[in-house]
Amino acid sequence: MILKLALEGWCMELNSENIRKIEExxxxxxxxxxxxxxxxxxSSGKFCHIMLVLVDAAKKNYRKLREALEVDDQIEMAWACRNLLEIAIFSRYVLISPDNADAFADDRLIDGLEIGIALKKLEQDARTARLSSPGGKQAEFPNSDEPFDADQVITDFTNQLDIAGVTRRKPLSMADLAKTVGLGDEYKAVNKISSKLVHPTAWSLFTAEVGSKRFPGATEIIFMCGALYTLMVYSDFLSHIRQQGLHH
Incomplete structure (x- = not known):
């Protein structure tokens, strides 16, 4: 019923009454x-935690989508829509099996490790650039009384990965997950649209002053897609729980 309503949204005119139906x-x-x-x-506690993480993220990004619609900001709408699709992809992936759910949860540690490594590189590059400039001195960073220790962050996440028995050091590929859950083509399309709107491409820079008038019909498509992905997250989890409870 819920997914049916969402799919019917494609045929809905984008007006306050139909938005109200979607939000209800x-x-x-x-x-x-x-x-x-x-x-x-x-086991059910782990499942519940993963579910709530994804559902809460969908709820938050739908609010961003809705706020962007109110001010006719296609850039923010595209960003929220892409996030919602990725959350829907994650949701479908974790529902396939306990192993998939574990792999998704493990990614939080891998992501943390990658962030630590990237921050260390960024900090090193910033200090090198400052020192190499004319009259340059050692770069000073905010909160120097509590300096950022990238090596410690890297060590902490590496230890957590070892304790959890995770040998991977690369996160799951969103493109691969999208194919696995049957949303590969949709992911390519949404990724392309959001990249063109959000990133400073030649097209987005040369047409920035035009705003949503660049593609006036895109607003309805982007919003309806985002709303559909939000409902997909809820519908997929509800369907699963009604049949199997908080277990795979």
């Missing part, structure tokens, strides 16, 4: 999901 469906899904019995063991 999202709110109804959210109430039902949060009214479900809570976890009873470690």
């Amino acid at each position: 469906a999202i709110a109804a899904c959210d109430r039902e999901l949060r009214a479900m019995p809570g976890p009873t063991d470690e």
Whole structure:
């Protein structure tokens, strides 16, 4: 029923009444999901945690999508829409199997490690650039009383990965996950649109002053897609829980 309403959204005119219907469906899904019995063991607790992380992210990004619609900001809308599709892809992927759910959860540690490594490189580059400039001195960074220790961050995440028995050092590929859950073509399209709108491409820079008038019809498409992806996250988890509870 919920997914049917979302799909019918493609045929809806983008007006306040139809947006209200979509948001009532999202709110109804959210109430039902949060009214479900809570976890009873470690396995269901892990599943519940992953589910809430994804559902809360979808809810937050839908708000961003809606706010962007109000001010006719296609750039922010495209960003939120892409985020919502990626959250929907993650949701479908983790529901396939416990191993997939574990792999998704493991990525938080891999991401942390990659951030630490990148920050260390960035800090080194910044200091090198400052020292190599005429009259340059050692770069000073904010909060020098609590200096950022990239090596410690890298060590901490490496230790956590070892303790968790995670040997991967690269996060899951979103493009591969999209193909796995049958959303590969959609991911390519949304990724292309959001990249052209969000990133400083030649086209976006030369047409920046035109704003949403560049593609006036895109607003409805981007919003409806984002709303659909939001409902997909809720619908997929609700369908699963109704059949299997908080377990795979």
